[in-house]
Amino acid sequence: MYIELLKLASPETVVVVTALVVLALGLANERTAGLCSGVAAAGLLFAVAAVLMLPQQATLFHGMLVITPLTSLFKIICLVLAFFTVILARADLSSRNRGEYLALVLLATIGLMLLVGSEELLMIFIGLELTGLSLYVMAGFDKTDVRSAEAGLKYFLFGSTASAFTLFGISFIYGMTGTTALAAIGQKLTTAPVQPLLFVGIVMTLIGFAFKIAAAPFHLWAPDTYQGAPVPSAAFIASGSKVASFVVLGKIVLVGFGPAQGSAAWHAMVAGWAPVLAALAALSILIGNLVALAQTNVRRLLAYSAVAHAGYTLLGLVAGGREGFSATLFYTTVYAFTLVGAFGVVALVRRETGGDDLKNFSGLSSRSPLLAGCMSIFMLSLAGLPPLAGFFGKFYLFSAALRAVDNNGLLWLVAIALFGSLISLYYYLMVLKVIFVDEKSSSTTQPLNPSTSADFLQEISLTVLAAVVLFLGVMPGTLVARIIAAVQ
Amino acid sequence: MDYFLITTSLLKILGILFVIILPMVSYTIYAERRVSAFIQDRVGPNRVGPAGLFQPVADIAKLLFKEDFSPRNANTFYYWLAPCLALIPAIVTFAVVPFGSTLFGVPMVIADINVGILFVFAIASLGVYGIVLGGWASNSKYPFLGGVRSSSQMISYELSLGLAVIPIFLVVGQLRLTDVVRYQIDHGWMIAPFLGDWTNPAKWLLAIPMLVSFVVFSVAIFAETNRLPFDLPEAEQELAGGYNTEYSSMKFGLFFLGEYAAMITGSAIVVTLFFGAWHLPIPSWHGGFHWALIDGSGDGWRGILGGLFNIATFFAKVAVLLFVFIWVRWTLPRFRYDQLMRLGWVFFFEIALVNIFITAIILAYYPA
């Protein structure tokens, strides 16, 4: 059994070992920072290879470790996101404590992989905590910046409260069904009538995930954390953590609580988790988009837009079923890559001008056409304009939501989402206007740091990300087909 | 409700507390003074009663009648609470120690719970509160330093303490202390497996990690009870007496009692874990040489005498260890604080850890 465990958990094992090596290297010498990044990146790629060598189907310990094409796909996505975070960290962080930082990124990645690869509430909770704890530290990592401390503390306080609710909810569910395995819970719910007490448990469990994906009204940490945390941390919080949370949230509600779905249709509301998620989605879309209008800081703007995007993504889960789940998965993946790219641009602009307010972006097109081009691709994709990936993602989501319930029952939600997208167009284009139209303001003439080889590497990775976003917009079928095949 | 159980338990509690522990504490203090005098070539207390034997009574009378002084800026509630917290855990720990076989068919252990040793650690770890609070509530510099030193010291050595006993429980397979005793009666004491299958070399191989455990455990007990060479929390020369500087009268007395009670409990645990508790093998030649077992299972007077003999054996062993405690105190110099911490974290902690692995490997190669 232990050999089997070692075999099936080989990607996680690789990442743990890499984390320990990076930690030791970082302790050895201040100058090994570059080597640390290299080892971390190599370890992540090695872990991707390990994922590819896993068997097609396997399950261990009643679902604590599940391997399906879906989990393998998303483990790879998490690893790739971590890879880009490592590259971002190489440029953005000083070499002080680099080893510890990278080790934390790797350990958080393990948490994400476990979240993705588990169908058991206990394991999911531990995965949440592992991810959360690493990300709290990563958010507060920059000790020279008081904003970073604020980001870490807020993230931690909200996060721990949300986990407490989730744990409480899980204990209710365990008490009612006598099991923590999702499949067994689902089976139990189909045979026995759903008790009201179970709804309490389900709603409480969802709170923790609503926090993780920054859905309103559990989004209050997001603006300060996105703005204050070191850029790579913010990027990882916004991308990796979100992707894994959506995967596991989808598994929990569809596999575990499937029979308790209820309905969020306009005329025929039925109690269950779907109305709850629908309410979260509607609130997130409205609050996120409206508040984003007033932002002057790009990272804060991205944070509020993240709230709105969490709302869109929830639409797929509200719709439920194979199609809705795959739409959610596709959208969150695209969103994660776009956001990592956007944060990459922010990191470079910040390095150059010393800030990440909108005015720091003015005249970016003349200073660095490449960055400006990448940023416009990311922003337009977030806004959902064709032919970018964001457009197809939204289209897929909305059509899934419309088709899910008879008589266009979810039309109200889709209408809200369309309205939100319309608003969002304004602030995304605002960013582009500043980049392309505004004159370079005189205060930001002095580059803080001369460009280095790290910048070069980062520019390459940004180009790759922009290409991915463009590619997935033109040929979404490549990823969608995989996801649909993987979702049973 | 099982009235028989409750009555016998109450009797055991009262007996152990008032007949054994408290007198033993008093006479340990007396022994400390006599032995230290002997080591330093002095006479020691010899005026009250024959050879000064009533000295403890006089000491207690003195403590009770002294002025009970408390500093003005002390935090009154915690100032009062601290001495009680220092004494109670040390005594409560005795609840799970099997101090004899049986007497009138009643097992001589107050609470034979299945997590005995963990109970010991759990309760003993509460003892630090008394010291920390005493130092803090006095609102005075030296006691405060003493309290802080003590808490960090106790926490550091609790780790080695806990890790050192794991090999024993790997061997025995139970956490219940009576099971540990039973194992030692069948297989010989932990540090000297001369009984049962004593010709088996694996048994003697296992005795090596047990010996290491014993050393680590006893050193940690020295640190836990704040005894020299680890008495940093109350180093007279540095801290003017340590956490109890501001205490007087019986409150000081309680701290003093607590310290010696912790010593007795610690010795009792060492005896239970490593020296066969109440078991004393008697060589016998009835039908070939073997070790005879005396316990309280016989009929009539034989059983009662056997039971009493076991209890006496147990406390005699404890007394020997207490003598070692005193002996060490008056012959070894004190460690420096950083040395103490280094010793705990860098040396004993690792030894205890490695010891667990060695024991596990031996057990894996020679399954029982």
Place this chain on the structure above:
Amino acid sequence: MSPFLFWIFAGLMLVFGAGVVLNRNPVASALSLVVSFLGLAALFMSLDAYFIGIIQVLVYAGAVMVLFLFIIMLLDLRAEKLRKINWLASAGGIAVAVALSVQILYVIGNFRFSQQPFPPLARSTVDDVHHVGSLLFENYNLPFQIIGVLVLVATIGVVVLSKRELR
């Protein structure tokens, strides 16, 4: 265990749990938490879970809280100053908390199982320490190891965040 003891220990837990929040002196808060933990340990033991109960005392009351106390004393945290209470905010917080508790209590009150006495627990034939041990190393082996990683993360975090940077 008799319901009498249950109510005593449960009450003890709740009263001292409230004490943690209400006390203005951090030392008093920490000690209240210790008593609350002891009450919880007693409740565990009443369910024949001696191991969990004792671990609760050993780890939380005996080690974690001592460190808390240690830090409170080292930082010399004084009693919190009485500050002006934001009545609106507190009222809102209390209202939300009360609403949540009422909802949960209402649901539990209407719950079918809550109206019938709990069936007596089957007396476990296995020693609870053995039981916990075998579960931990067989069924829950993976979470157990992941907890190790979690502790590593916590260690790194504490060291990184609390280390003084040399400039």
